[in-house]
Amino acid sequence: QKEVEQNSGPLSVPEGAIASLNCTYSDRGSQSFFWYRQYSGKSPELIMFIYSNGDKEDGRFTAQLNKASQYVSLLIRDSQPSDSATYLCAVNHHTGNQFYFGTGTSLTVIP
Amino acid sequence: SQTIHQWPATLVQPVGSPLSLECTVEGTSNPNLYWYRQAAGRGLQLLFYSVGIGQISSEVPQNLSASRPQDRQFILSSKKLLLSDSGFYLCAWSVAVTNQPQHFGDGTRLSIL
Numbered sequence: 001q002k003e004v005e006q007n008s009g010p011l012s013v014p015e016g017a018i019a020s021l022n023c024t025y026s027d028r029g030s031q032s033f034f035w036y037r038q039y040s041g042k043s044p045e046l047i048m049f050i051y052s053n054g055d056k057e058d059g060r061f062t063a064q065l066n067k068a069s070q071y072v073s074l075l076i077r078d079s080q081p082s083d084s085a086t087y088l089c090a091v092n093h094h095t096g097n098q099f100y101f102g103t104g105t106s107l108t109v110i111p
Numbered sequence: 112s113q114t115i116h117q118w119p120a121t122l123v124q125p126v127g128s129p130l131s132l133e134c135t136v137e138g139t140s141n142p143n144l145y146w147y148r149q150a151a152g153r154g155l156q157l158l159f160y161s162v163g164i165g166q167i168s169s170e171v172p173q174n175l176s177a178s179r180p181q182d183r184q185f186i187l188s189s190k191k192l193l194l195s196d197s198g199f200y201l202c203a204w205s206v207a208v209t210n211q212p213q214h215f216g217d218g219t220r221l222s223i224l
Contacts, residue, residue, distance in 0.1 A: 032210045043201055043215040044155075051210045088155070090213070097143055097162055099205075099213055103154035 003027060006089050006102035014110050019076040021105050023089030026070070030100075032092040033065055033072040037085045038104065044088055047074070079109045113138035117202045117216030125224050130175075130189040132219050134202030137183065142204040144185040145213065146177055149199040161185060162207060197223045 006023050013019045021035075032051045036044035050056045050063040050072065062075040072091075076083055086104040093100075117134045124130060136142050146158040157170045159177035167177050174193060178186045185202060202216040 032212075034212050036215075041220075043218045046212050046214065049210075049212050092210070097160065097207075098157070099145075101155040 003100035004089055004091055004102040006087075006105045008103060009106040010108055011105055012108045012110055013079050015079060015081060017079050019079045019083065019107055019109070021074040021076075021087050021089075021107065022071060023073065023102055024071045025091045025100070027091070027093065027100075028067075028070065029093050030091040033063070034090040034092070034099070035061075035063060035074045036088040036090065037083075038088055039085045047087075076107075081109045081111050084108050113204070113214065115202060115204055115214060115216040117219060119219060120217065121220045121222075123222045123224060124192055126194055127191050130187070130192055130196070130221070132187040132200055132202075132221075134185045134187075134216055135183055136204045139183070139204070139206065141182060141207060143207050144179060145203040145205075146185065146187050147201040147203065149201060151198070155201070158187070192223050194223050197221055
């Protein structure tokens with residue numbers, strides 16, 4: 001079983017819609033959860049992170065964490081064509097040294 | 112502010128040649144450092160990570176090695192490259208406490224001919 005699993009997609013949403021990206025993890029010892037955006041041919045860039053149950057909002061992005069169900073999600077409101085990218089979910093264990101990445105979900109926002 | 116530099120941006124090497132990729136971090140002390148490889152259309156594969164000078168943990172046995180000669184310098188090497196070593200190599204750093212993210216360099220795209 002993989003540490004972190006994501007639906008590879010592709011996920012397509014129309015411009016202005018809400019894009020919902022999901023991620024599940026296997027280790028209950030995971031403490032921190034991160035979302036990265038990766039444009040084709042570029043390195044991953046951090047969007048936001050969360051470590052407490054509930055929602056965390058940053059502009060058009062909302063991260064949601066449910067530790068009991070072991071999932072974390074990213075909502076993108078008012079999706080724009082520039083949001084088209086691969087979104088990587090990552091988790092960090094209590095030691096803080098290792099990060100485990102999902103394989104990413106490809107998002108396409110259709111104008 | 113912290114910055115991470117990785118070079119070269121692209122590299123084309125023949126099979127059997129050596130490799131040296133370098134990564135340096137500025138603006139922080141004693142960072143955790145990481146090397147990842149990403150094959151085309153695939154996820155990130157952790158190759159090595161380091162929590163301090165001279166301390167290297169290898170995640171995948173292969174013909175690659177890593178060294179950390181200085182606090183903020185991380186080097187990825189190979190004596191003889193294989194075709195399967197092609198990919199996008201990413202260096203990353205994080206502070207050595209929980210709940211803090213990794214930050215990535217711009218990456219090196221390595222093509223083996």
